Amino acid sequence: MNRINTELAKVLKRKIRSQGPLTFRDFMAVALYDEANGFYAQGPNIGSPDGPFNTNAKFPAFGYAIAQAIAQAEKNIGCPLRILELGGGTGQLGKSIISFLQTPHEYIVLETSPRLRAGQEQRSLQTIQNLNNLPPSPTFVFGNEVLDALPVHRVMGMGNEKIEEFYVDLDEDGEFSEQPGPLSTTELAERFKCEGVQLGRGQVAEICLELKPFFQNVRQVLERGYVFFVDYGDRASNLYSHRHRNGTLRSFYQQQQIHDPFFAVGQQDLTADVDYTAARSIAEEAGFEVDGPIPQGAWLRNLGIQAYKGSSSDRESDQKEINVLTRPTGLGSAFDVLILKTRGLPDGPGLQQVSNMSLSKSPLACQISPHFF
Numbered sequence: 001m002n003r004i005n006t007e008l009a010k011v012l013k014r015k016i017r018s019q020g021p022l023t024f025r026d027f028m029a030v031a032l033y034d035e036a037n038g039f040y041a042q043g044p045n046i047g048s049p050d051g052p053f054n055t056n057a058k059f060p061a062f063g064y065a066i067a068q069a070i071a072q073a074e075k076n077i078g079c080p081l082r083i084l085e086l087g088g089g090t091g092q093l094g095k096s097i098i099s100f101l102q103t104p105h106e107y108i109v110l111e112t113s114p115r116l117r118a119g120q121e122q123r124s125l126q127t128i129q130n131l132n133n134l135p136p137s138p139t140f141v142f143g144n145e146v147l148d149a150l151p152v153h154r155v156m157g158m159g160n161e162k163i164e165e166f167y168v169d170l171d172e173d174g175e176f177s178e179q180p181g182p183l184s185t186t187e188l189a190e191r192f193k194c195e196g197v198q199l200g201r202g203q204v205a206e207i208c209l210e211l212k213p214f215f216q217n218v219r220q221v222l223e224r225g226y227v228f229f230v231d232y233g234d235r236a237s238n239l240y241s242h243r244h245r246n247g248t249l250r251s252f253y254q255q256q257q258i259h260d261p262f263f264a265v266g267q268q269d270l271t272a273d274v275d276y277t278a279a280r281s282i283a284e285e286a287g288f289e290v291d292g293p294i295p296q297g298a299w300l301r302n303l304g305i306q307a308y309k310g311s312s313s314d315r316e317s318d319q320k321e322i323n324v325l326t327r328p329t330g331l332g333s334a335f336d337v338l339i340l341k342t343r344g345l346p347d348g349p350g351l352q353q354v355s356n357m358s359l360s361k362s363p364l365a366c367q368i369s370p371h372f373f
């Protein structure tokens with residue numbers, strides 16, 4: 001399929017012509033978050049039949065389970081909690097969680113995309129665009145598929161433990177092309193050194209450096225509390241193994257997985273697996289105690305998702321929804337939950353009887369594209 005020369009592609013090509021190649025990370029940040037033409041700036045209709053992809057947010061049973069986690073967290077902490085949702089998408093999940101809470105709560109959505117914020121406000125959700133003015137308070141923080149939407153650097157193994165970074169440049173036809181070059185920051189090599197990762201020659205991998213400022217900002221608004229991230233990812237030793245020789249970057253365009261990050265710049269989603277080894281140690285450095293990641297299915301079952309009753313009183317369809325979210329051969333192990341807490345709190349809700357980093361992914365789950373279900 002021929003690439004689409006979108007408005008944003010034209011803008012980026014002009015930028016590369018005048019200023020030189022961009023790191024893949026900078027390209028991806030613009031492709032997803034440019035305020036005028038980035039993918040998320042268009043206010044994608046995530047979860048609808050004509051939307052670009054689905055998330056857990058589509059299922060009210062998911063919102064029900066999160067509401068149970070909030071109630072449990074309040075019991076553990078002994079006071080009502082402010083709820084902070086990170087990256088609220090269409091606002092569907094926020095609405096669903098609120099509908100299952102027993103009492104009114106302060107519910108705030110942190111959202112970078114102005115269009116998505118407008119949609120969330122239409123659903124009567126309170127939104128903010130950054131955490132700068134949010135005072136520290138006891139809080140329950142939650143993000144579904146936010147870490148896997150953060151921009152990543154792309155690197156390639158050059159042999160002898162050396163890595164180079166990919167830059168987005170233009171070829172002789174004026175088309176986007178990726179070229180390896182020197183690292184734009186030493187943090188990339190340092191990350192692999194800390195994790196003991198050695199890429200094979202020609203092996204491609206993604207590294208997310210946004211985790212550190214993201215976790216630090218969240219820690220600052222949490223006087224006490226828990227943070228839950230639901231994403232797809234793996235520990236570093238798996239993520240950077242030969243199983244992922246071409247990395248885990250994926251792009252989605254109109255409900256199809258496209259194997260070209262330049263196919264329809266600004267109209268396609270770009271996403272990469274979360275490195276949970278890095279996420280754990282960065283969260284600890286930011287002052288959190290960390291549990292998990294644990295498989296989504298086990299977490300939801302521990303929260304009591306089996307008791308979910310939808311509005312239609314159709315037990316069969318409720319059970320179907322629960323199965324989709326929890327099945328170990330599907331979303332139940334395709335997604336994992338990382339749990340952060342401020343020091344000294346009891347274990348996070350949903351953690352019973354699940355061991356840390358219990359990421360033994362079912363071979364079937366590995367074939368599932370988490371965005372389509």
Ligand SMILES: C[S@@+](CC[C@H](N)C(=O)[O-])C[C@H]1O[C@@H](n2cnc3c(N)ncnc32)[C@H](O)[C@@H]1O
Nearest residue numbers: 040055057087088089110111112113144145149
């Ligand atoms: C893959 S979508 C998931 C949306 C929603 N949570 C769901 O499950 O349907 C990622 C969301 O994170 C938002 N986002 C990305 N980076 C963010 C950041 N740094 N702070 C807040 N939101 C962010 C995007 O605009 C989008 O709403």
